Amino acid sequence: MPFVRKAANRVANPRESSSHMKARVVVTLKNGVLDPQGKAIEGALKSLGVAGVDSVRQGKVFDVEVTGADAASAKAQLTAACEKLLANTVIENYQIDI
Amino acid sequence: MPFVRKAANRVANPRESSSHMKARVVVTLKNGVLDPQGKAIEGALKSLGVAGVDSVRQGKVFDVEVTGADAASAKAQLTAACEKLLANTVIENYQIDI
Numbered sequence: 604m605p606f607v608r609k610a611a612n613r614v615a616n617p618r619e620s621s622s623h624m625k626a627r628v629v630v631t632l633k634n635g636v637l638d639p640q641g642k643a644i645e646g647a648l649k650s651l652g653v654a655g656v657d658s659v660r661q662g663k664v665f666d667v668e669v670t671g672a673d674a675a676s677a678k679a680q681l682t683a684a685c686e687k688l689l690a691n692t693v694i695e696n697y698q699i700d701i
Numbered sequence: 702m703p704f705v706r707k708a709a710n711r712v713a714n715p716r717e718s719s720s721h722m723k724a725r726v727v728v729t730l731k732n733g734v735l736d737p738q739g740k741a742i743e744g745a746l747k748s749l750g751v752a753g754v755d756s757v758r759q760g761k762v763f764d765v766e767v768t769g770a771d772a773a774s775a776k777a778q779l780t781a782a783c784e785k786l787l788a789n790t791v792i793e794n795y796q797i798d799i
Contacts, residue, residue, distance in 0.1 A: 623755065629762055644763070644786065651785050655778045657721065657766040664727055664762045665742070668755040680753045687749050688742065 624669050624677050626701040630690045631662035665689060674701050722767050722775050724799040728788045729760035763787060772799050 632638050641660040648656045667684075671677030681699050690697040730736050739758040746754045765782075769775030779797050788795040 631762065631764060641763075647786055648782055651782075653778055653782045653785065655768045655775060656782065657768055659766075660764045662762040662764065664729065664760040665739075666729060666758045666760065668757075670753045670755055677753060680751055684746050684749075684751045684754065687751065688745055 621670055621672055624671065624674065624701060626667045626669055626677065626681055626699060628665040628667060628681060628685060628689055629662060629698045629700075630665070630685070630695050631698075632660060633694055633696055636694045662695075663689075669701075677701055719768055719770055722769065722772065722799055724765045724767055724775065724779055724797060726763040726765060726779060726783060726787060727760060727796045727798075728763070728783070728793050729796075730758060731792055731794055734792045760793075761787075767799075775799055 638660045641658070644659045644661065645656060648659070667681065669677040669680060671680060678699055678701050681701070685697040685699070686692065736758045739756070742757045742759065743754060746757070765779065767775040767778060769778060776797055776799050779799070783795040783797070784790065
């Protein structure tokens with residue numbers, strides 16, 4: 604079974620034991636938290652004649668390159684980053700896509 | 702063909718002619734544009750002991766509620782919103798998910 608042997612070699616290859624991954628972290632305000640910036644954008648869009656926009660809420664996005672053994676450990680690092688710095692968990696939610 | 706007739710009725714139903722949709726607009730800096738805010742976050746994460754983060758680039762996200770006849774017309778409105786207000790197309794890209 605040459606295919607299986609090759610796959611086993613790949614897993615054991617130390618050069619692939621840590622890899623670069625691209626992740627996106629989206630931080631948004633929790634429901635019920637006032638968003639004056641979003642309200643201002645909503646008003647500005649109405650003034651500019653863009654129809655059909657009912658509400659706008661603004662958040663932040665972080666495109667992060669992470670090095671980790673696997674996606675799970677990279678996600679754990681990003682969760683730590685969110686809790687410590689990227690999001691204010693009192694008023695914001697975060698979502699990590701990796 | 703009862704299924705086809707039903708589908709035709711749905712399209713003609715005036716109560717469904719305009720609907721509320723949730724869309725997410727992500728605005729990110731173009732490649733090559735300096736991002737000092739991202740660099741500062743990168744440095745702060747290193748200081749805080751979050752390992753494995755190689756680079757951070759910050760962008761903006763807008764959660765928008767739109768009313769439109771269909772997804773295509775809502776997307777056209779959002780494209781107008783991006784071009785006029787949400788993104789600076791000289792240095793930023795935008796992506797609309799609806």
